[in-house]
Amino acid sequence: TDQDNLIDGKAFAADVRQRVAAHVTRLKQDRITPGLAVVLVGEDPASEVYVRNKGIQTREVGMNSYEHKLPADTTQDALMALIGRLNADADVHGILVQLPLPDHLDAEAVLNAIDPGKDVDGFHILNVGLLATGQKAMVPCTPLGCLMMLRDRLGDLSGLNAVIVGRSNIVGKPMAQLLLRDSCTVTIAHSRTRDLAGVCRQADILVAAVGRPRMIPGDWVKPGATVIDVGINRIEDGGRTRLVGDVDFASARAVAGAITPVPGGVGPMTIACLLANTLTACCRAAGLPEPE
Ligand code: NDP
Numbered sequence: 001t002d003q004d005n006l007i008d009g010k011a012f013a014a015d016v017r018q019r020v021a022a023h024v025t026r027l028k029q030d031r032i033t034p035g036l037a038v039v040l041v042g043e044d045p046a047s048e049v050y051v052r053n054k055g056i057q058t059r060e061v062g063m064n065s066y067e068h069k070l071p072a073d074t075t076q077d078a079l080m081a082l083i084g085r086l087n088a089d090a091d092v093h094g095i096l097v098q099l100p101l102p103d104h105l106d107a108e109a110v111l112n113a114i115d116p117g118k119d120v121d122g123f124h125i126l127n128v129g130l131l132a133t134g135q136k137a138m139v140p141c142t143p144l145g146c147l148m149m150l151r152d153r154l155g156d157l158s159g160l161n162a163v164i165v166g167r168s169n170i171v172g173k174p175m176a177q178l179l180l181r182d183s184c185t186v187t188i189a190h191s192r193t194r195d196l197a198g199v200c201r202q203a204d205i206l207v208a209a210v211g212r213p214r215m216i217p218g219d220w221v222k223p224g225a226t227v228i229d230v231g232i233n234r235i236e237d238g239g240r241t242r243l244v245g246d247v248d249f250a251s252a253r254a255v256a257g258a259i260t261p262v263p264g265g266v267g268p269m270t271i272a273c274l275l276a277n278t279l280t281a282c283c284r285a286a287g288l289p290e291p292e
Helices: 009-029 045-060 076-088 107-113 125-132 142-153 172-181 196-200 248-251 266-286
Strands: 035-041 064-070 092-096 161-165 185-189 206-208 226-229 233-237 238-243
Touching: 009 045, 009 266, 035 045, 035 076, 035 196, 035 238, 035 266, 045 064, 045 161, 045 266, 076 092, 076 107, 092 266, 125 172, 142 161, 142 172, 142 206, 142 226, 142 266, 161 172, 172 185, 172 206, 185 196
Parallel strands: 035 064, 035 092, 161 185, 161 206, 206 226
Antiparallel strands: 233 238
């Protein structure tokens, strides 16, 4: 039927949050409350929305949310000092620095200053290296959410051709590592890729993480393929702004075996995975068994 090939990220995320909340309830009986600190520097409107949603959802699953909003002219030293305090704070199990940071700040230095055990975004070089070498890492939230939806839809991913369009450190590269770990044959495409259409047409799993509205049309999608659209693009449409993905949803849905919508696909799963990572970090810190 019509709804069959839609992957409902919103419902999937609600399910993940419910499982996290149940676990948090049990931890609280042992007087442990997981805490997530979110640091926002400056006044980027999109970032403010993300940070607000993260705070709301963190509290909804019963965790403590610590929000640190710093002015746009915050110095590197002041930001590093805050990270140091959060690293030392036993009530804080997860630390997230909202990106992008203002240009005058060194984002790499800030991310690498976070205690790797509290690095719930998985961007610290130690976690990147652990993931790349197949060791127990904190896995970046967006690709983790994509992987969960793919496994749910397809079961065993072994041997499938996966094409990821985009090679960023926060989405494309960790997505490639995760799919490789699940024994896909992985191709990473980017702005210099030749015959991108032809490359995409080989994909059993097509992940779009580019940031260009509707750049992937339906005729780049192999019939029956599973399409994961990470892109979040604001476009003007009849005087109103709305969100679209990197994939042309209508034409892609007509050929795809399954596809995530924008909004309501990868986005909600990203925040749910952030909460799951915070729970994991808390359990590890307390020496308790980790949730599934
Ligand atoms: P980046 O800008 O860091 O990376 C974009 C990638 O796309 C680059 O590797 C770039 O290639 C590639 N690219 C750009 N133009 C083309 C092209 N014409 N053909 C092929 N490849 C191209 O973006 P992010 O990875 O941070 O984010 C990607 C998208 O995902 C954005 O829309 C972002 O808003 C969204 N996003 C959504 C999240 C969610 O929760 N749903 C979370 C994070 C991001 P090159 O390296 O050669 O320049």
